[in-house]
Amino acid sequence: MRRLSQARTGGLLSLVIVIVLLPLALDNIYHYDIVIRIGINAIVCVGLNLFIGYAGQISLGHAGFFALGAYGSAILTGHYSWPAWFALPASAAAVGMIAFVVARPILRLKGHYLAMGTLGMGIIVFIVITQEVALTGGPDGMPVPPLTIAGTEIYSETTWYWIIATVLVATVWLALNIVDSPIGRALRAIHGSEPASSVMGINVARYKAMVFVISAVIASVAGSLFTHYSGFITPSEAGFLHSVELVTMVVLGGMASTFGAVVGAGLLTALPQLLATLRDYEMLVFGAVLMGTMIFMPHGLVPTIAAMFQRWRRK
Amino acid sequence: MSAELLQFIFSGLTAGAIYALVGLGFSIIYNASQVINFAQGEFVMIGGMATVSLLAAGLPMPVAIALAVVATVAVGIALEKLAIEPARGASIVTLIIITIGASIFLRGLAQVVWDRNFHSMPPFTGDTPINIGGASVVPQSLWVLGCTVAIVAALWAFFNRTRFGKAILATSYNSDIARLMGINVRFVLLFSFALAALLGAIAGVLITPIILTNYQVGVLLGLKGFSAAIVGGLGNPMGAIAGGFVVGIAESITAGYVSSDYKDAVAFVIILLVLFFRPQGLFGRRGAERV
């Protein structure tokens, strides 16, 4: 008990310290941009990790929820002149409803079938966004009005840094609260054995749907923030590759580790930026890194390094 | 039957044959290893792109095709040896990411070896359309259908008539028992990747004269082939073929009568319907879940 609660507050505290000190190391807008993108991906991954890492499910379609949130905000603010701070929760609520409706049939599936079902769902979202040109601008994308706080439009990277940082810390806090609770134990039990969970009184279908909806809503909020930050949105945000990137961040950082999800998002968002200097070799190296880490560290970075650290301490 | 409908059915059959070949590749690998190979579409891409570049180098078409197919099979074998075998026993999510990593890697490789442009390839035997019952059909479509039928017949004979083919089927039912019976399970696994790569490469060679090819062409073809495999019941090769044709025809009829904008969505709508209402696939049998 004491160990766990220390890991909770200690981890959260370390995250806050890193976030507060990080601006000292960021000396230009380009650096801020990368860190903000890391933060947005980390928010999605912390939510997705509840679904994949803790509840043991798989989704190859979460980019769809991200894009629905992003386009929801973009359309409501751009076409209908809603204030961004109304458009964001409205989009999140709509995405939550959609996730709730598809949850029952889709979450009966397991393994590869669940992967295929969520993949199909994501691709359908992608195709709808690409085809509904009047509403979404089609394949070319659409411009998005900026976020406003107290009547001022937010363009500055430093302000965005603090907005994203606040949402990230809040998301991590919520995720840690879920994990260390009867609901969190129920999710991990479902991962361990569905029959045993159900005879212990856990309503397996209900908890799977609950965590699916929570992760979808978090993805939607991150999408809304992203769309206002970048000022422009294209259908590729809903693409299969984006869904894969999100899952890979979760698995690379370490499944069932909230801070692992943050680390995974950081590495995988920064990596393409580093690889961009490789130009034509970017995809090649990115693919090789994905394969390599999964082959040699199937449990992900944070758990593998934590295990190494424990072995070293015992010596 | 109206000529228009017949036209749509022919284009559906042509696309369906390609999905069937890709879906077969998924099924064969899944049977041997319980792995879903997300790089299956890249075999199609490599088969097509390699043929295009060997033709450009001045080789006669049959030689270019043969070399392209051999090269793709080599890639399939390398993939199994270097990425799948070292990760045996990993979780489903991990294996999915490894094969997706492989598909990104192969696309990156194609981008470096070739380029990002679209390429075309001449049809095998001219491009004068043939009139069949009022529908005009390009000869390459007949090549696609004829070759697919021949391949399916050959595979059927291989799995049912040869010792090694039966050994592969035995492995897919129970790899432990197959091992006890003296079947080299590791070789079966390697062979299944080679066979899947072969099927993908042939699909790529057959379809490239009809559609254009570039380094990304395998992504959607792969996913639709995966749909075919699921529609037919994952791990059921004959089901994958039927699934391929179901997806292909549904697609072309939707494009013809409903909306060509949503053509690509058809495969995935079918997938969701099948998964929701008949998760064992249209042609699979429901197994009792044991606790």
Place this chain on the structure above:
Amino acid sequence: MSLLEVDGLTKSFGGLSAIESLAFNVAEGQIHSIIGPNGAGKTTLFNMISGLYSPSAGRIRYSGRDVTGAAPHMLAAAGISRTFQNLQVFFNMSAIENVMVGRHLHENRNLFATLVRLPAIARGNAEARERAADLMSYVGLGAYVRVDPGSMPYGALKRLEIARALAAQPRLLLLDEPAAGLNPRETGEIDQLIQKVKDSGVTVVLVEHDMKLVMNISDRILVLNYGRKLAEGDSDEVRRNPEVVAAYLGAGS
């Protein structure tokens, strides 16, 4: 007073009946054992009583209510808990967390309270942990509280499942081969444990191959053969039943 009434119960898989027209009653507060050769349908019967399978035909009544085909988590809420023949331990959790999951129905599962971490959640966690630790000592696993189940011996995992099932505070406990794979000393401990559970007022239905254990502690015994009832009675009646003797000798055990 019967806590569990089974009537005309049938379960078939693809035309083969694993259980056929089975009827029996379990009286409250007793240890009711079910024995029979492998493949007699004992685990299938447990899967139906706990709601994992729905019967092909027949009725199950629990505490006077018809619960045929009810979902497992509903039956758990009604007071039915169980262990598994082939272990269903949560290997992704620590041993004590496994037992804490057993307390699920008695815990605060309010999503809002969880998200904002009301003090009740932290208090509930501490309490669940404490009670889980007590239960682990109760079943003789006091030494394993901080351990990962992956490094526990088989017999200890069997008892971990019992502790987890008891954490649900059931009225009816289904034990599926708790002594399988145990040495005689450990079997003796399980014997005492089951007696202790019964004395605390829990009705126990026991599936077990260890005849000494069964004859020792059962108030009533049901003998199954090929999914049908072969005999029923107390241990003396069953021991003297010629059909039972024939079936067991015939099966070579």
